[in-house]
Amino acid sequence: MxxxxxxxxxxxxxxxxxxxxxxxxxxxxxxPLLPILAALMFGAVGAKTDAEIARPRIAIIADTADGKALIAARTQLAARLGETALPELRIVAPENDGAAQAQALLADRKRALVAVARGGLIAPELIGPQGPVAEHQERLGLIYDTARRTRALAHAGGEAVPAVAFSVRTVDKAAGxxxxxxxxxxxxxxxxxxxxxxxxxxxxxxxxxxxxxxxxxxxxxxxxxxxxxxxxxxxxxxxxxxxxxxxxxxxxxxxxxxxxxxxxxxxxxxxxxxxxxxxxxxxxxxxxxxxxxxxxxxxxxxxxxxxxxxxxxxxxxxxxxxxxxxxxxxxxxxxxxxxxxxxxxxxxxxxxxxxxxxxxxxxxxxxxxxxxxxxxxxxxxxxxxxxxxxxxxxxxxxxxxxxxxxxxx
Known part of the structure; x- marks a missing residue:
């Protein structure tokens, strides 16, 4: 042996x-390292472009006051939910023919919009393909609700309610x-x-x-x-x-x-x-x-x-x-x-x-x-x-x- x-x-x-x-x-x-390095290289090259393409943009046809209110509401919500949780807004001044303006905005390849909203804060209308409309309707509605609530407080003579600040206490782990x-x-x-x-x-x-x-x-x-x-x-x-x-x-x-x-x-x-x-x-x-x-x-x-x-x-x-x-x-x-x-x-x-x-x-x-x-x-x-x-x-x-x-x- x-x-x-x-x-x-x-x-x-x-x-x-x-x-x-x-x-x-x-x-x-x-x-085994070559495919990983190639994937990292191509991922780094296309990451910025892909992020820009994947980020949804919605045009808001609104006057200056409504536009500022919506942008302020989105900024407030993004601070809590994160930038990627909400669609990017593009404020566009209204023209005489709102329906034609919305169709032109959706057809503009340079803007790369997924939907267009018009009609002001009271009775907004969301225009776009069925998929993007269904995906972003609730998130956009949250922005509109926040803007209307802020404006209602301002018109009533009150001040906007500040965002609540939690007292945080962390633990090591949770079972789930x-x-x-x-x-x-x-x-x-x-x-x-x-x-x-x-x-x-x-x-x-x-x-x-x-x-x-x-x-x-x-x-x-x-x-x-x-x-x-x-x-x-x-x-x-x-x-x-x-x-x-x-x-x-x-x-x-x-x-x-x-x-x-x-x-x-x-x-x-x-x-x-x-x-x-x-x-x-x-x-x-x-x-x-x-x-x-x-x-x-x-x-x-x-x-x-x-x-x-x-x-x-x-x-x-x-x-x-x-x-x-x-x-x-x-x-x-x-x-x-x-x-x-x-x-x-x-x-x-x-x-x-x-x-x-x-x-x-x-x-x-x-x-x-x-x-x-x-x-x-x-x-x-x-x-x-x-x-x-x-x-x-x-x-x-x-x-x-x-x-x-x-x-x-």
Whole structure:
């Protein structure tokens, strides 16, 4: 056993150095970052334009007094509700033919209006397409009500009622918002874990097929035990995956510090806190990677070409999506029967426990889950290594395929 471990270490070190210290690995690291950088660039370029286009503008055909009252009312409401909660107003002096003026304003592309209001403060008329009229009628009505109330107080000789000022006392948390926020963190944690595993575990297959086609596996099998090859390759690809995750994580932290120095957008804090959540996420990634990677290595050992790898790995990939769907039942309801099944089933357990780490402050269930996953990792690696050994030792032997055609083993 010591000889197998020593040989596996040699194989792992060889694969890790050959993969990480190569130009291909640099391109692999840049691969997921390029779409994100492109999205940020195009988003920054078009953000201002999109904001201007998306902001609704309504023309108000009114005299000077009514126009000032409406603008003052909107300013008062915007201070409370925010600028984006109310449509932007454009005051236009009335002309002789009000209906024709409204149609001309709506047809003016430079103004880019969504509706036109006319008729004064007493009996206003809103003109425009059905969608914008239905969307902005209530908000515009709130502005008109505020303007009329202010004018009525002024005409009655009274003074406008000032806006009420609340005495504010903040608390650390509220149960309703805390539950919803942690559910969001749980789902995002599951999504990140799924994406990393599916992207990185597939690299095992391509690496194995390349070495089988180059007869490297046969050379290694003649020098070291086949179990050492299996364990070495699995360990090397895990180490390479963790290296990639570290680089991506460090890049993300630097990007947030550079673009959002005052504190960028962040997910709500998980129940266990960020340090424990990240540590458990790393452990669950390792467990999930070893479970899925062992299967992929076992599958790759049975295949003789890239086409066969794709055919055999497709059910595993689709099954992984089903496993993630099962684990999503643990979000928001960690003690339901379906959630408990997701925590017990080996391949869904890392995803379900990731959700639990975001929603529950207790650490002992994770210790039990890690022990349970470790047992299954040992079982799966043992079974997959046996199939891998059989396939490698039969390499080069001519055997018949499913439809009776001869093909290399």
């Amino acid at each position: 010591i000889d197998v471990i020593r040989a596996a270490w040699v194989i792992a070190r060889r694969d890790y150095v050959a993969s990480v210290f190569s130009k291909t690995f640099l391109l692999f690291l840049l691969g 918002s805390e539950t919803a926020n942690r559910a969001l963190t749980a789902r995002m944690g599951q999504l990140v874990l799924m994406m990393l595993v599916m992207i990185l575990a597939g690299m095992l297959l391509s690496n194995l097929i390349e070495e089988k086609s180059n007869k490297v596996i046969e050379v290694l099998a003649a020098a070291v035990p086949v179990d050492a090859i299996f364990l070495g390759k699995l360990g090397a690809m895990l180490a390479m995956s963790l290296t990639g995750i570290f680089v991506w994580g460090a890049t993300a932290m630097l990007a947030l510090a550079w673009f959002f120095p005052a504190g960028g957008p962040a997910l709500p804090a998980p129940a266990l806190g960020w340090p424990a959540f990240v540590a458990l996420g790393t452990v669950y990634f390792i467990a999930c990677y070893l479970l899925l990677g062992a299967l992929f290595l076992g599958i790759g050992g049975q295949a003789a070409s890239v086409r066969e790898v794709q055919t055999l790995s497709m059910p595993v990939t689709m099954g992984q999506l089903g496993v993630v769907a099962l684990a999503s039942s643990a979000v928001g309801a960690t003690l339901t029967p379906l959630a408990v099944v997701a925590m017990i089933f080996p391949w869904s357990s890392p995803f379900a426990m990731m959700a639990r780490a975001a929603q529950s402050p207790y650490i002992w269930p994770h210790l039990l889950a890690i022990l349970w996953q470790g047992i299954w990792i040992a079982i799966i690696i043992r079974l997959a290594a046996r199939r891998f050994r059989v396939s490698v030792l039969k390499s080069g032997v001519v055997r018949r395929g499913w439809f009776g055609r001869k093909r290399p083993a």
